[in-house]
Amino acid sequence: MTTAPKTTAPRTTAPNANWTLTHTSRAHAGSRPDHAAIICEDRVTTYTKLHRDSNRAAHALRAQGVGRGDRVAYLGRESENYYLVILACAKVGAVLVPVNWRLTPYEVDHILRDSGASLVFVDDEFWDTLEKVRPQLPALHTVIRTDGMDSDGEPARGTGLPAWYADRPDTDLAQAAEPDDAVVQIYTSGTTGLPKGAVLAHRSFFTLPAAMREHGVAWIDWLPDDISLISLPGFGIAGIGWFMHTFNAGGTSVVMPQFDPQEAVRLIRTYGVTTTFAAPAMLQAMAAERGAGPEAFTSLRKIAYGAAPMSETLLKRCLETFACEFAQIYASTETGSVAVCLPPEAHHPGSTVLESVGLPCPGNEIKVIGPDGAELPPGAIGQICVRAPSRMLGYWNLPEATGRTLVGEWLYMGDAGYLDEHGYLHLCDRMNDTIIVAGQNIYPAEVEKALAAHPSVADAAVVGLPDQQWGEAVHACVVLRPGARATPRELLLSLRGHLADYKIPGAYHFVETLPRNPTGKILRRAVREELARPL
Incomplete structure (x- = not known):
C-alpha cells in the first residue's frame, strides 16, 4: 500500500476541509466582492453578484417547495447560470443533478426518472428534448427556462433565470450545510451500462487542496489569483471539480459552454489564463x-491532463508549445477528486516514470488487490483500490452497487494495474472496459445492448482502439443471425436517436463468433487484441 510523501512547498491561505460551498460563497463575497468569479462568453460575474444572485435563486427554490435532500436537475450548457444554480441548491440543502446535454431523450428520461427530480432548469436549446420526456415524469412538477429567447433568437426581457428569482431577497438563508451533506449527483454508467448517480458531498471539493497544503506539495494547486479555463463539461466530475476548486480558492473561472480549440486559445491569450485541465x-x-x-x-x-493516455510524442509537443508545468491525474467520479498525480517534476526528458499515472495525492492511499482481496506486492497486477476522503457517499438508491464499489473506506476502481517499487501506479487495462473518447466515458454494455435490439444482430462486442486524434475510437464486432444481412450504415442509423452520437461506433466488423470465458462473459481484451493485429 502506498501513501504520499511529505515535501516542502510554500503554503497558501485557502478554505480548510471543513468548509462548504455555502461558506465559500459568503466568505468570498465579503473578502473579494469585486473580483471576477466567472467569465463566460466575455460576460463577467463578480463574487458579490454570484453570492447575491444565488441567494435569490435559493429563496426562489424554497418558495417552490425545494428543501434538504430534494433533487434538482439542470439540462443545459456550462455558464454562470449553471454554477449559480449549484450554489442555490447548496444553500437550501438540495442536490443538483447535472444532465449531459449530449444525451438522447431516452437517456435523459432515465436520469430524470431515476433521480426523482422535482424541478429542472433547461436551456432553450434543449427544450424540445425535455418536452419529449416530460409527460412520462410525474415527479417533475416545475420547469425553469434559463435563457428565454424572442423570435429573433435574442434574450427576451423579463424572461429566463434572472426573471425567475428577481423579486426574491438576496439575504443569506439560515440553512446550515455540513461537509458530509450531499450537494451534487453525477450520473456515470458502470459495466452494466445502466447509468448510476454517484452522490458527492461538499467535502469532495475541499479535501484535496487542504491535504496538498498540509503536506506542503503543489503538484496541482489552485491559487486566489489564478484564472482557470474550464473547458470540460460541467456535467462530469472533471469540469465541475476544476471549477469548484478554483471557486473555493477565490480564483476566476473562464467557462466555455462547449470546447472549441480556436476559442480556447483566444481565451487563454485574452484573459491571461494561468491553469486548466484538459484531455x-x-x-x-x-x-x-x-x-x-x-x-x-x-x-x-x-496544465493538468488526464481522462485518456497521452503519448510521449504528444507530451513532448505540448511541453514545447505550452511551455508550462504539466501534471497528469488519475481519478473517477466516484473518487470525487484527484486520486493519483504524476507531478510536474516527473515531466522531463529521460524521466523513468512517465509511463505511470503517478503517486497517490496527499491524504490518499492506493493498494492493488488480487481476486481473493489480499493486497499484492509491487509489480503484481490486480485491481486498483483507492482510499480518499473526497470519495462519493454512494450510488443513489443502489445499495448493492455501492457495496461492490465502496468497501469500507476503499473504492474499488475497476481498473487493473500495479504499483512499482517506488510507489508509482501503473495502469495495465481497464477492468470495466470503459472506452474514453476525447475525455468522455463510453460504456460497452450500453452500446452492445442498443446493437442487440437490431433484428439482424445475434451478438455484439464493443471496444475502444487507439485513435491519434481522440485517444480512442469505438469499434463494434457483430455476429449476425443465421440468414440475416446488415450493413455498417444500417447498424449506425439504427443507433441514432437511442445513443448520443459520440457513443455510436464508427467501425463495424462482422465475425462468426465472439470470444467468451467459461461463464459466458465476452472477453473484450481478446477482441481488442484481434482487431489491433496487423492485417
Whole structure:
C-alpha cells in the first residue's frame, strides 16, 4: 500500500476541509466582492453578484417547495447560470443533478426518472428534448427556462433565470450545510451500462487542496489569483471539480459552454489564463491551431491532463508549445477528486516514470488487490483500490452497487494495474472496459445492448482502439443471425436517436463468433487484441 510523501512547498491561505460551498460563497463575497468569479462568453460575474444572485435563486427554490435532500436537475450548457444554480441548491440543502446535454431523450428520461427530480432548469436549446420526456415524469412538477429567447433568437426581457428569482431577497438563508451533506449527483454508467448517480458531498471539493497544503506539495494547486479555463463539461466530475476548486480558492473561472480549440486559445491569450485541465485530444487540437506557439501561452503556469493516455510524442509537443508545468491525474467520479498525480517534476526528458499515472495525492492511499482481496506486492497486477476522503457517499438508491464499489473506506476502481517499487501506479487495462473518447466515458454494455435490439444482430462486442486524434475510437464486432444481412450504415442509423452520437461506433466488423470465458462473459481484451493485429 502506498501513501504520499511529505515535501516542502510554500503554503497558501485557502478554505480548510471543513468548509462548504455555502461558506465559500459568503466568505468570498465579503473578502473579494469585486473580483471576477466567472467569465463566460466575455460576460463577467463578480463574487458579490454570484453570492447575491444565488441567494435569490435559493429563496426562489424554497418558495417552490425545494428543501434538504430534494433533487434538482439542470439540462443545459456550462455558464454562470449553471454554477449559480449549484450554489442555490447548496444553500437550501438540495442536490443538483447535472444532465449531459449530449444525451438522447431516452437517456435523459432515465436520469430524470431515476433521480426523482422535482424541478429542472433547461436551456432553450434543449427544450424540445425535455418536452419529449416530460409527460412520462410525474415527479417533475416545475420547469425553469434559463435563457428565454424572442423570435429573433435574442434574450427576451423579463424572461429566463434572472426573471425567475428577481423579486426574491438576496439575504443569506439560515440553512446550515455540513461537509458530509450531499450537494451534487453525477450520473456515470458502470459495466452494466445502466447509468448510476454517484452522490458527492461538499467535502469532495475541499479535501484535496487542504491535504496538498498540509503536506506542503503543489503538484496541482489552485491559487486566489489564478484564472482557470474550464473547458470540460460541467456535467462530469472533471469540469465541475476544476471549477469548484478554483471557486473555493477565490480564483476566476473562464467557462466555455462547449470546447472549441480556436476559442480556447483566444481565451487563454485574452484573459491571461494561468491553469486548466484538459484531455490529451483537446491539448493536441489547441497545439495545432494557427499561431498557437509559446508566445500565445505565456500566462500559463500549469496544465493538468488526464481522462485518456497521452503519448510521449504528444507530451513532448505540448511541453514545447505550452511551455508550462504539466501534471497528469488519475481519478473517477466516484473518487470525487484527484486520486493519483504524476507531478510536474516527473515531466522531463529521460524521466523513468512517465509511463505511470503517478503517486497517490496527499491524504490518499492506493493498494492493488488480487481476486481473493489480499493486497499484492509491487509489480503484481490486480485491481486498483483507492482510499480518499473526497470519495462519493454512494450510488443513489443502489445499495448493492455501492457495496461492490465502496468497501469500507476503499473504492474499488475497476481498473487493473500495479504499483512499482517506488510507489508509482501503473495502469495495465481497464477492468470495466470503459472506452474514453476525447475525455468522455463510453460504456460497452450500453452500446452492445442498443446493437442487440437490431433484428439482424445475434451478438455484439464493443471496444475502444487507439485513435491519434481522440485517444480512442469505438469499434463494434457483430455476429449476425443465421440468414440475416446488415450493413455498417444500417447498424449506425439504427443507433441514432437511442445513443448520443459520440457513443455510436464508427467501425463495424462482422465475425462468426465472439470470444467468451467459461461463464459466458465476452472477453473484450481478446477482441481488442484481434482487431489491433496487423492485417
